[in-house]
Amino acid sequence: MSSRRRSLAFLVGAALAAASAAAIAEGYGSSVARGYGPLRPVVVAVTRLERGRAIDLALAREELEVRRVPARFLPPGALADPAEALGLVPLAAVPAGSYLLASQLRPPRSGQPGRILERGRRPVAIAVSGAGALLGGGADSAGARVDVVVTTEPSAGGAGRAYVAAAGVPLLAL
Numbered sequence: 001m002s003s004r005r006r007s008l009a010f011l012v013g014a015a016l017a018a019a020s021a022a023a024i025a026e027g028y029g030s031s032v033a034r035g036y037g038p039l040r041p042v043v044v045a046v047t048r049l050e051r052g053r054a055i056d057l058a059l060a061r062e063e064l065e066v067r068r069v070p071a072r073f074l075p076p077g078a079l080a081d082p083a084e085a086l087g088l089v090p091l092a093a094v095p096a097g098s099y100l101l102a103s104q105l106r107p108p109r110s111g112q113p114g115r116i117l118e119r120g121r122r123p124v125a126i127a128v129s130g131a132g133a134l135l136g137g138g139a140d141s142a143g144a145r146v147d148v149v150v151t152t153e154p155s156a157g158g159a160g161r162a163y164v165a166a167a168g169v170p171l172l173a174l
Contacts, residue, residue, distance in 0.1 A: 037071030042099050043079040049094040054108050055085045064100065077102040123172050144171045 047063045049055070055064075060082040078099045079085055088105035126148070145168045154160040 039068040040071045041080045045094045051093045
């Protein structure tokens with residue numbers, strides 16, 4: 001076989017190998033994309049959003065943008081449109097590059113402090129364990145309704161007990 005025929009056969013073999021590699025890669029890429037789900041819009045904070053600063057139209061245009069990401073990566077409550085955040089304030093600072101979630105936002109508070117306790121009631125300080133979970137998001141939890149759960153130690157020969165001592169108690173501070 002001449003060197004010309006050998007080089008032609010090698011070229012045809014290389015072309016077939018390249019075509020089959022491209023077909024395999026395309027099939028693999030499509031299966032990976034199917035595994036992540038369809039692309040969905042999500043609102044992303046371009047810059048850090050400060051706690052308590054109301055999101056107005058100017059802020060929404062400058063500091064929020066819509067990106068499309070696979071549905072598999074969207075957390076529950078992710079906003080799909082910046083208009084959904086208008087007039088709301090972040091409960092805690094939202095880092096740049098983060099998805100904007102409905103649970104991170106609340107309506108702005110009025111300038112006047114509201115009454116949390118009814119007349120004739122007074123606040124009580126209670127030492128609790130596990131209160132760090134309420135502080136986890138960095139949000140101010142004052143005004144939230146909480147249940148007071150009491151757990152007793154097991155007595156000699158008996159089991160401990162846990163019960164709700166008070167349901168829906170307004171939390172004044174942590």
